[in-house]
Structures are given as C-alpha cells and as structure tokens.
Amino acid sequence: MSSLRILIATDAWFPQINGVVRTLSNLSNELQNRGAEVEMVTPSDFATVPCPSYPEIRLALARPARIAERMARFDPHVVHIATEGPIGLAARRAALKSGRAFTTSFHTRFPEYLRRRAPIPESATYAYLRWFHRPAAACLVPSSGMVTLLENKGFNRLVTWPRGFDRAVFHPRDGIDLGLPRPIFLTVSRLAPEKNIGAFLDLDLPGSKVVVGDGPSAAALRQRYPDAHFLGAKTGEELGRVYCGADVFVFPSKTDTFGIVLIEALACGLPIAAYREPGPLDVVGEGAAGCLSDDLTEACAAALSVDRAAALRRADDFSWKACADVFLSTVEARLPGVASEAASLS
Structure with missing residues (x-):
C-alpha cells in the first residue's frame, strides 16, 4: 500500500x-x-x-x-x-x-x-x-x-x-523563582492590537504583571506600562520555566479561535483567568482549571485559589x-x- x-x-x-x-x-x-x-x-x-x-x-x-x-x-x-x-x-x-x-x-x-x-x-x-x-x-x-x-x-x-502541546517541554517544575513580587500574573502572546494586552495591563492587581512575547505593539506597551515586566519572546524550555514560575495565566484576547498558550500553561500547572470567549470556553469551560468572567479582574482573583492539580488534569485532555x-x-x-x-x- x-x-x-x-x-x-x-x-x-x-x-x-x-x-x-x-x-x-x-x-x-x-x-x-x-x-x-x-x-x-x-x-x-x-x-x-x-x-x-x-x-x-x-x-x-x-x-x-x-x-x-x-x-x-x-x-x-x-x-x-x-x-x-x-x-x-x-x-x-x-x-x-x-x-x-x-x-x-x-x-x-x-x-x-x-x-x-x-x-x-x-x-x-x-x-x-x-x-x-x-x-x-x-x-x-x-x-x-x-x-x-x-x-x-x-x-x-x-x-x-x-x-x-509538547509534553517534553510543558510540564510542572518545582522551585522556579522569577525574582518578582508575588502573586505573578503572566500572559504569553504576540504583542499586537487584536490581542488586547492593554486590558490585562490596565488591571489593578497585586504582585507583578509579566508579559512574554514580541510584535508590533511591543514598544508602545513598554512605554505605556513601565511597571510591567516585559521578557521578550521565549520558546521551549525557557518558556516552560516562566509558566511554572507564575501564579495565574491571564488570557485577555477576545479574538483568538483557541489559544495554544492556554493548554501550555495548564500543562505546567498554571490556572487560567480569561474572558468567556470561544477559545477559553473550550479549554477551561466550566471546570476547575481556572476562572472565566466578563470581569477580568474578578477572574484573576478567583484563579489565585484554583488548585494547580486541576489545571494539570485538564491539560491531559489535549x-x-x-x-x-x-x-x-x-x-x-x-x-x-x-x-x-x-x-x-x-
């Protein structure tokens, strides 16, 4: 044949x-x-x-x-x-x-x-x-x-x-310290207008906001939000370590059809905070792996109390x-x- x-x-x-x-x-x-x-x-x-x-x-x-x-x-x-x-x-x-x-x-x-x-x-x-x-x-x-x-x-x-997702790269790691005040709220994205990164960086949250990624909006975002921590584009093992060092993964996009970064975060045991949009609804749904809300601040606060083991269990479905x-x-x-x-x- x-x-x-x-x-x-x-x-x-x-x-x-x-x-x-x-x-x-x-x-x-x-x-x-x-x-x-x-x-x-x-x-x-x-x-x-x-x-x-x-x-x-x-x-x-x-x-x-x-x-x-x-x-x-x-x-x-x-x-x-x-x-x-x-x-x-x-x-x-x-x-x-x-x-x-x-x-x-x-x-x-x-x-x-x-x-x-x-x-x-x-x-x-x-x-x-x-x-x-x-x-x-x-x-x-x-x-x-x-x-x-x-x-x-x-x-x-x-x-x-x-x-x-790549299971050899995205998995839990203990003792990852990003050297920032906690809790650490992380987003990983191309930095472009449609990704709605400003909605995340405008939030009044405790601890630190971390952005991984690059794109046409990078310079403007760095200038507008000097208190946020921009780490640039990261892939592979380096990206996996950042996921593991954060406390909540924030996904502010309202236009993504899925969001592979969502399942990469879950695979590292990182709970999700996102809007109730098609991608997050399919990945997180109404389960225990994160919190979806029309109020992103509310979702971030609730995600802090999510059991990281629940995030790991959800990643097994992908x-x-x-x-x-x-x-x-x-x-x-x-x-x-x-x-x-x-x-x-x-």
Whole structure:
C-alpha cells in the first residue's frame, strides 16, 4: 500500500511564532511519524512583501500556476488549505481548476482583527471567508465555540479540530523563582492590537504583571506600562520555566479561535483567568482549571485559589496525537479515494 501523500498550503510558517505555525508544524511531524508523506507549500517557496501595518509578517507572491505544478508533481491524496491569504487563494484556485477535492481550516478571526486596524466592516470580511471555505469538503475549526459562531454566520461542513502541546517541554517544575513580587500574573502572546494586552495591563492587581512575547505593539506597551515586566519572546524550555514560575495565566484576547498558550500553561500547572470567549470556553469551560468572567479582574482573583492539580488534569485532555487523529478521520470521511491510506495511519 502506498503511503498517504498530503499537501498543506499555508501563508503562516517559520520564522513566525504563532498558533497556526505550531499547529501545522506539529501536525506535519505527527503525520510523518505515522508514515505519511507531507509536502508544505509556504512563504519560503516564493518572493514575499511586507504585510501592510504588520511588516514582521511577509505575504507571498504566490501564483496558482506554480502551485498547480507542485500539486501535479506531488499528486497528493489530500490537499489541505490552511489559511485564506495569497498562498491559500492560489492553492484554492489550483485545486478547483484541476478538480481536486480539498479541506480547509479556520485559524484566525480576521474580521475582528481587521476591524481593530482599519474601518473594514466585519460583515464584508466574513462574506469573503464564507466564499473562500464554501467549496471545501470540510473546514477544520479549533473549538466547538468557534463552530457555533461560524455556523451562525452561514459557514457549513465544520469539524471541531483540537490542539495539543509538547509534553517534553510543558510540564510542572518545582522551585522556579522569577525574582518578582508575588502573586505573578503572566500572559504569553504576540504583542499586537487584536490581542488586547492593554486590558490585562490596565488591571489593578497585586504582585507583578509579566508579559512574554514580541510584535508590533511591543514598544508602545513598554512605554505605556513601565511597571510591567516585559521578557521578550521565549520558546521551549525557557518558556516552560516562566509558566511554572507564575501564579495565574491571564488570557485577555477576545479574538483568538483557541489559544495554544492556554493548554501550555495548564500543562505546567498554571490556572487560567480569561474572558468567556470561544477559545477559553473550550479549554477551561466550566471546570476547575481556572476562572472565566466578563470581569477580568474578578477572574484573576478567583484563579489565585484554583488548585494547580486541576489545571494539570485538564491539560491531559489535549494532545497532538488527537489533533492528527481528527485530521485523518476527517479526510478519510470527506475526501474521495483516500479511505484506506488514511485509515492505515489512524
């Protein structure tokens, strides 16, 4: 039996550090470890230009004909279009023109992001996204809350697609001292307007506020909040130690579709304080791993009394294995001619 060939087209890839890149890179690794052949179509394959208002992100000058050549040469059993940018558009056009069925995924609430940066109505952006995803055999969505939100906006063929974390990196460590007054309230995020970091830093909280991450808002936030502790971008073991040295993980975003940092924090035994939004609702829910509230100060205060063991138990519900399992079961059920190859990897 030939191995399952999977082509994944994405506008988000290294050196970017975000949830889309982590999801796709871990999915690719998991699939390859099971014996699949995975070909990634990414911005590194094309000339790029800076994204307006966010030059750290490069937009690929992707041509459908070039991607069509890649598809024909690789002849994938599965085409997955992960993002709705230039590469996603070119891959969508190439797949439709060649008659290849494909799946998509919804990672980012672009309508809400764009509204914070420009006077673009959310309704117009959602109309584009509905058009983009409509031909897909399935659209994979990070949380059940986002499935409900998108169904209410006219999207269809939606599948809830869980996320995971690296268990070798994100786990409890004893005796981590960040050298700051306690309690320590931590957030880990790209520092950009849509992440709502100011809502966290405006809170009247005891102890210390710590911010890990970088992005276009970093300089302005440092200037506006001189009493907060900005540690810059951190990954791997260094990030895991910061999680373990904090008392509460604060997630102020109202636009994230999931938030992988939430489960990384839980895996280190760090309780969550967040708004009642789709990502946190799926990760924390009504359980004992944190507190969700429309009042973020109230959520932070309540999270201080959460048992760290409850956070650890909740993290056990997430894994990259489960992420790959859902991906494979979806393509097996929704795409023609791949059932036997997909089933052999499940």
